[in-house]
Amino acid sequence: MPVSRTASEPLDLLSGGSDALRPLAERMRPRALDDMVGQRRLLAPGSALRRAVEAGRVHSMILWGPPGCGKTTLALLLAQYADAEFVAISAVLSGLPQVREVLSQAQARFDGGRRTVLFVDEVHRFNKAQQDAFLPHIERGTIVFVGATTENPSFELNSALLSRCRVHVMEAVSADDIAIALQRALDDAERGLGGRGIRIADSALRELATAADGDVRRALTLLEIAADIAEGEAGEITEASLLQVLADRTRRFDKGGDQFYDQISALHKSVRSSNPDGAIYWLARMLDGGCDPSYLLRRMTIMAVEDVGLADPRALEMALNVWNAFDRIGAPEGYIALSNLAIYLASTAKSNASYMALRAARADIAALGTQPVPMHLRNAPTRLMKSLGYSEGYQYDHDVEGGIALDQTAFPDEMGERVYYQPVARGLEIKLKEKLDALREARAQACKQRGVR
Structure with a gap:
């Protein structure tokens, strides 16, 4: 069912219930543009969108961004600043009959001199016919259409709808900004946790902000869970309780006996220690004990990838060939393979x-979160993406002298170039190390000359 409210009502998508029953993320939803965290580029003072919103001259738009970046909040604020009716529907829950009903109600308001901001969450889930239903109402001004999507609108929305809407790209919220939102929730006695005496160290607050990975809603949800746990611990969110909140809840269970896993561990460590006699002994022990050969083949293929690696790429090829051979010839001759x-x-x-x-x-990914792909590395198959700067400045390596654009970074802008792969001086990696050392030095010099990090 659509959710509707007037501009004078509180900014609450779940109006009509007790504040105590509403999630913290909903209670702390910003009530003004200045309350929003993140989106500095889009909503900076003097920016085109901010000036339009503050003047109440809102236009139909698509808000494209990751979960928890503020798309719903911005839509609510658009309605508030424009003194318009706010109506929200979800493309997951609403079909064409519901869409037509909402549009009919918007037409009645329009005839009575009142505008409607129609917020369509996950608009990319609507099919072409459902998207087309909005077009005449957008053209006539019956509604100010605000579609929210986490998917690339170039691919998910039809061109007719895109041509009638401005696409605004919203970014994941930084950990610093999320920490601000968390602190506000801790301090706010009216809507937040301010009256509960919750205490948390700055480092733990930062850990919560980082764990949210750009999603303010997730961060506030994690904080609320941590606060509930803390009430049983004198109001302090400790490292131990934080671990409970952030822990991966999936668990692995040991379905075999200790001796079985001790033996496969012994085989793996014998291979790693370059002791072929020990490896044969433990292989024979496991085969004698009735171990499934396919399990052993899988584990030895893992050894070829994990422990031999690029020092001898033939090891993986051999593992796959032996696996294939055993499937063809079976036991006992397959044991020789x-x-x-x-x-x-x-x-x-x-x-x-x-x-x-x-x-x-x-x-690095765990520590730094979801860093945006640099514009020059993004693909730009559509006109919209090109207009947003996708692929701008990319150097096609095959056209560069030497075949490598040495001064072209391959990392997110905030990270700069990193070195992860450190070849060892063994096997084939001896040659790889020589090549990569020279290449990395040349890249560092080229980037330095160009002023690239």
């Missing part, structure tokens, strides 16, 4: 550089 693989994996050069590189990159 497993033996060949175990001996080769244990005897060849080892490197976990690729594994460590992935871990380092994932650690």
Whole structure:
């Protein structure tokens, strides 16, 4: 069902219930543009959108951004500043009959001299026919259409609707800005947690803000859960309670006996230690104990990727070939193929550089959140995306002297170039290290000359 309110009512999508029953994220929804966190580019003082909103001259638009960045809040504020009726529908819950009913009501208001801001959440989920239903009403001014989407509107919305709306790109909210929103919730005694005596260290507050990954709503939800736990701990959100809130709730269960997993661990560590005799012993033990050969093949393929890596790329090829051979010839002759693989994996050069590189990159992602892709690295298959600056400044490496655009960064702008992959001086990686060391030095010099981080 659509949700409707007048501009004089509180900014509350769930009006009609007790404040105590509403989520903290809803209670703390901003009541003015200055209360919004993030979106400094879009809503900066003097910006075109801000001037239009503050003057009450709102236009139909598409708000494109990640969850929790403020799309719904901005739509509510548009209605408030324009002194218009706010109506919200969800493309997930509403069909064409509901859309027609909302548009009919908007027409009646329009005839009576009042505008309607129609907010359509997840507008990308509407099909072409449903999207087309809005077009004549947007053209006549019956409604100010505000569509919210987390998907690229170039692909998800039809061109007729796009041509009648301005696309505003909203960004994930930074951890610093989310921390501001969290502190406001802690201090606000009217709508927030200010009257509950909740205490939290600055470092823990920052950890909550970072864990939200750009989503203010998620951050406030996490804070509310932490506050509920803290009430049983004298009002303090401790590191232990924070771990409960942020912990991955999925758990793995050991379905086999300890001895089974001890033996596969022994086989893996024998291979890693380049001890082929130990590897054969533990392989034989497991086969003798009735272990499924397909399980052993899977684990040894993992060893080829994780422990041998690029020091000897042939190891992965051999693992896959042995797996294929065993499927064709079966036991007991197939056990010889497993033996060949175990001996080769244990005897060849080892490197976990690729594994460590992935871990380092994932650690940066966990620490820095969802950094935007630099404009020059984005694809621009549509006119809208080109007008937004997608792919601007990209250098096509094949057209550059030497075949590599050395001064072109491959990382988000806020990060600068990073080094994750550190080849070891073993096996094939000896040559890889020589090449990459020279290439990285040349890139550093080229970026320095151009003033690129």
